[in-house]
Amino acid sequence: MSNNILEGKRGIIFGALDNKSIAWKVAEHAHAEGATFVLTNAPIALRMGTINELAEKTGSKVIPADATSMDDLKALYEGAMKELDGKIDFVLHSIGMSVNVRKGRAYYEQNYDWTMKGYDVSAMSFHKTMQAAWELDAINEWGSVVGLSYIAAQRVFHTYNDMADNKAVLESIARSFGYHYGLRNKVRVNTISQSPTDTTAGSGVDGFDGFYRFANDCADYCISLFSDYTRKVTMQNLFHDGGFSFTGMSETAMDTYLKVLEEEKKG
Numbered sequence: 001m002s003n004n005i006l007e008g009k010r011g012i013i014f015g016a017l018d019n020k021s022i023a024w025k026v027a028e029h030a031h032a033e034g035a036t037f038v039l040t041n042a043p044i045a046l047r048m049g050t051i052n053e054l055a056e057k058t059g060s061k062v063i064p065a066d067a068t069s070m071d072d073l074k075a076l077y078e079g080a081m082k083e084l085d086g087k088i089d090f091v092l093h094s095i096g097m098s099v100n101v102r103k104g105r106a107y108y109e110q111n112y113d114w115t116m117k118g119y120d121v122s123a124m125s126f127h128k129t130m131q132a133a134w135e136l137d138a139i140n141e142w143g144s145v146v147g148l149s150y151i152a153a154q155r156v157f158h159t160y161n162d163m164a165d166n167k168a169v170l171e172s173i174a175r176s177f178g179y180h181y182g183l184r185n186k187v188r189v190n191t192i193s194q195s196p197t198d199t200t201a202g203s204g205v206d207g208f209d210g211f212y213r214f215a216n217d218c219a220d221y222c223i224s225l226f227s228d229y230t231r232k233v234t235m236q237n238l239f240h241d242g243g244f245s246f247t248g249m250s251e252t253a254m255d256t257y258l259k260v261l262e263e264e265k266k267g
């Protein structure tokens, strides 16, 4: 599926670690839709991952940036505008990490230094990504910024731990910055609340590894939000989950539950 709906658009894509990453799929789809873009990731991730393969495939330059560093972010926007020969039309923020989750600390026994680190990487970096662009006036009118969230921002999924709080802040930042950026430059800001997807970040959360690979579908949705077809959609948290967030109980879940009850009755 390719209709060149991003032809002439310039972007920055954060977060492609390997070919399972949601950002990796977004880069492939954006390339197929005619966009040009710069790929970026934290320096350490660039050493560990396989981003050069993606850069070659999509004809993109890679510019390292730790998304918690304003200096790195400003250098990134400056480098990207130079490389792409103009201001930026779309930004994908596809970044998340919790040290507490990684190290197996439960929600009620957090190490707060780790909590703050995860908060900076997963939530505040979204604000920094936009404030750096704002200060450099780096995003074109009708530009689009997208961050990736998860339904644990609204409902409890206990294994998601402190990332639930980070996602709640991420979604709030989309609303607040979306208001200001819309007023100044007609730039829209949204979060996509993605259903569990089999990626490196996803595999760190218990119960996520059994899910199918939804990264390509998520990438399609990102492309629509970067395109001119969604210019008035802003300050939203948009669920991309096949209706899960608004389903009380599915037939399959009910059948499974009834079977368990029957088994229990049998003893």
Ligand SMILES: NC(=O)c1ccc[n+]([C@@H]2O[C@H](COP(=O)([O-])OP(=O)(O)OC[C@H]3O[C@@H](n4cnc5c(N)ncnc54)[C@H](O)[C@@H]3O)[C@@H](O)[C@H]2O)c1
Pocket: 014, 015, 016, 017, 018, 020, 021, 022, 023, 041, 042, 045, 065, 066, 067, 068, 093, 094, 095, 096, 097, 121, 148, 149, 150, 193, 194, 195, 196, 197, 198, 199, 200, 201, 202, 203, 208
């Ligand atoms: N996989 C899922 O099930 C799922 C579901 C909902 C939302 N999400 C969100 O999607 C986004 C992308 O995750 P993914 O599943 O593709 O996993 P991923 O591990 O491939 O991507 C996470 C990325 O964050 C980058 N990152 C970490 N620290 C950074 C820093 N300081 N500066 C710059 N980049 C940094 C990593 O290098 C990596 O590329 C995350 O925000 C995640 O929370 C994922």
